[in-house]
Amino acid sequence: MRLINLFLGILFVSSTLQAGPLQVVTSTMDLANIAASIGKDRVSVVSLTSGAQDLHQVDARPSMVARVHQADIVVRIGMDLDSWMDSIMDAAKNPRARLGKPGYVDASLHIKKLQIPQGKIDGSMGDIHIFGNPHYWLDPENGKVIAKSILDALIAISPQEKAFFVHNYTAYVQELDGKIINWKSALKPYKGMKILTFHRGWPYFAERFGFSVLGEIEPKPGIPPSPGHLLSLIAQVKRDRIQFIIAAPYDNLRACEKVAKDAGIPLLVLATSAGGMTGVVNYTDIFDYSVKQITTKVSL
Numbered sequence: 001m002r003l004i005n006l007f008l009g010i011l012f013v014s015s016t017l018q019a020g021p022l023q024v025v026t027s028t029m030d031l032a033n034i035a036a037s038i039g040k041d042r043v044s045v046v047s048l049t050s051g052a053q054d055l056h057q058v059d060a061r062p063s064m065v066a067r068v069h070q071a072d073i074v075v076r077i078g079m080d081l082d083s084w085m086d087s088i089m090d091a092a093k094n095p096r097a098r099l100g101k102p103g104y105v106d107a108s109l110h111i112k113k114l115q116i117p118q119g120k121i122d123g124s125m126g127d128i129h130i131f132g133n134p135h136y137w138l139d140p141e142n143g144k145v146i147a148k149s150i151l152d153a154l155i156a157i158s159p160q161e162k163a164f165f166v167h168n169y170t171a172y173v174q175e176l177d178g179k180i181i182n183w184k185s186a187l188k189p190y191k192g193m194k195i196l197t198f199h200r201g202w203p204y205f206a207e208r209f210g211f212s213v214l215g216e217i218e219p220k221p222g223i224p225p226s227p228g229h230l231l232s233l234i235a236q237v238k239r240d241r242i243q244f245i246i247a248a249p250y251d252n253l254r255a256c257e258k259v260a261k262d263a264g265i266p267l268l269v270l271a272t273s274a275g276g277m278t279g280v281v282n283y284t285d286i287f288d289y290s291v292k293q294i295t296t297k298v299s300l
Ligand SMILES: [Zn+2]
Pocket: 056, 128, 129, 134, 135, 199, 200, 201, 221
């Protein structure tokens, strides 16, 4: 924190409001990709994360504070996924993109959230997902909700560009709608399949495409699996006829491979963000890639 304060001392002296494209800073690559699709050449978009990292495990750095300080709009996933953004926002002291200002976008605001904890929350439940499941962008329908929140912020900050932003938003949503029809159609034969995932990161994806998540290889969010837990999962795969496993590239793939190999089902390593794997560049590539993996590796 001392480093961040020192850095800001220098930054505040040198910073001035800039003309030119709106500076948009996002916590994830997917938000960046969607913002760039709507803002096009009227925005300059930077994501604070790469797309290949576990978003629950991001370290705040001074360079991120500098980015947020200069931003006209900050877009975050919200809930507790990017809680590391809180210290960055505090240190950045950006009056344009503070909570409650038009330049602050919590993209989870209008999302229909899944797995909101009922009753008392304590450490035995794992230390993440305390506001419900935050992996909502893995339902492409929610990509449209995110796009609308970003559109509203762009219009609020730059109302003279409204027609341009609305045109791009409408085109983006239409394109996404077309792709959703194709993805659903490709996955229709797999509908109803039972699956395991490493992290509890796929309920929105599963609900959209009709999969049933029967368990996690990581027993609770953020808690690593024990050998006994892996053995019980292998037995469960056979008993419940679970058909495949989904994990992200940064998950404990050794544990996933053990369950997959011993139970005789495929392990699909899928990108969770744009930029998360080779060939997954844009937000919609997540679903193109996932659909291709499922339809080529899972037998009907
Ligand atoms: Zn999570």
